[in-house]
Amino acid sequence: MKKNRMIFIILLIFVILSIALFNVKNNKDYNENLGHTSLYVETYLAGKNQLTHPNVIKFDKPWHGYKYWMGYTPYPNGDGEEENPSIAASNDMYKWETPKNLANPIADNEETGCNELKDSQLIYRDDLDRLEMWYLGRVSKNLGGDGETLLLFRKTSKDGINWSKYQVIREFKYVSPAIIWDGEKYCVWGIGFEGQGTKGVFDYFESKDGTNWSDPVHCKIGNDSKTLDMWHGNVTYNEKLKCYELVYIPTSNQEVYYTTSKDKINFDKPKTIVENDGTWTRLYRPTLLFENNQYYCIYGSIGENNENYISMSTGKDINNLTGISDKDISEMADTPMEKCKEKIPFMERLSELKKTFFRLELLVFIPLLFVLGIIFEKNHKSDINRIIIITSLLICEFYMFLKVNFSSIESIVAGLIMGVIQAFVLTSGTMYLLFISKKYK
Structure with missing residues (x-):
């Protein structure tokens, strides 16, 4: 009876601590530097105005009617087949529209033989007075590719409305290409990732003609060049500070990092300029624009049901940005953003947690628990099974607490259940090792 009572007390304490941790996570201070609403952009998918991967270029005077031009890709609930490069334009950075007579998307996966297009980057060639849209495509197995190789494409336009046929630039072993035309050459940065054997690096290369390229050089961020924790990001040039500004998110997708470089290769130690407070499930690829001593940081913001929007933080000091909120809706559009906070079925939520967070790295704890079990059995003669279960x-x-955005009772319950399932796997594996070790002693 005493043992059972002790187990009950331990489990009760565990549940209380778990709920307390969840509440701490859910009740973080409101972060003013985070955008708490979304910029409204009408995509070519009627009723599904979700988009991601923004980047914005500015003109001193309106170019073909607009001062700001934005490249983006629609991404409704993470549907990669609709992730086709598109264009929006604005004169104030708040109200965005599709330029008259432009038919989005300007590039489509079906014309290239790719099963998806993504990671678009819009640049302006002042020497040719033209826009260029660069983007990645993954060659489909169904269309003769290997399903893995990424190609870098380009389209051009003299007016932002009529676009050329696509051009294949080169194979690209990175994600989120950041591209600048510096007046003489293309400066390109790419973030490495595991699927292309480049994980942990941030590489730079350049070309004068888009055909002949220099060898990639590993950039340093802080003092690191080969084990960088990066996902998507972008590089822009700040004419006032005479430096290159890099904004990116780490693989945790919860912050926007900022750093600078004078030579395109060596970047300072990064610092956080936007931090998620739980309003969004994740943050996504940011970009930076600097004009008249004002910063605009635009970034992807992902909702509970994988809705993809873009939000923005602004300010004169990069260390003190203010995110857009509901009070800015009147400035952004006549139609407020359709932030679909629909209810997600419990089993669907649990299934999503299983796919996303049932990670193999958890299995590294099995040998650690096995060693713990051996030590406890040898020195304390304790009931090791209970200790392993609780641990x-x-x-x-x-x-789960660290990884999941708990924003409802359903998500808390689903997270707790997923944790129990994970614990069952760890416990079973550890006990099996202990059984084998005893059997062959």
Whole structure:
């Protein structure tokens, strides 16, 4: 009876601590530097105005009717087949529209033989007075490709309305290409990722003609060049500071980092300029624009049901940005953003957690728990099974707490259940190792 009572007390304490941790996470201070609403951009998908991967270029005077031009890709609920490069334009950075007579998307995966297009980048060639849209495409297996190779494409336009046929520039072993035309050459940065064997690097290369390219050089961020924690980002040139400004998000997708470089290769130690407070499930690829001593940081913002929007933070000091909020809706559009906060079925939420957070790295704890079990059995003669069960629960629930955005009772329950399932796997694996070790002693 005493043992059972002790187990009950331990589990009760564990549940109380878990709920307390969830509440701490859900009740973080309101971050003023985070955008708490979304910029309204009408995509070519009627009723699904979701988009991602923004980048904005500015003109001193309106170019073909607009001062700001933005490249983006629609991404409704993470549907890669609709991730086709598109254009929006604005005269104030708040109200965005599709330029008259422009038919989005300007590039389509069907014309290239790719199963998806993504990571678009819009630049302006002042020497040719033209816009260029660069973007990635993954060659489809169904259309003769290997389903892995990424190609870098380009289209051009003299008016932002009529676009050329696509041109294949080169194979690209990176994500989120950041591209600048500096007046003489293309300066290109790419973020490495595991699928192309470049994980952990941020590489720079250049070309005068888009055909002949220099060898890639590993950029340094802080003192690191080969184990960088980066996902998507962008590089822009600040004419006032005479430096290159890089904004990116780490693989945790919860912050926007900022750093600068004078030579395109060596970047300073990064610092956080936008931090998610739980308003969004994740943040996505940011970009930066600097004009008249004012910064505009535009970034992807992902909702609970994988809705993809873009938000913005602005300010004169990069260290003190203010995010857009509901009070800015009247400035942004006549129609407020359709932030679909629809209810997600419990089993669907649990299934999504299973796909996203049932990670193999958790299995590294099995040998650690095995060693812990051997030590406890040898020195304390304790009931090791109970200790392993409780330790596994603590590990897995804490892991879920760190990774999941708990914004409702359903998400909390689903997270707790997923933690129990993970703990069952850890416990079973550890006990099996202990059983084998005893059997062959």
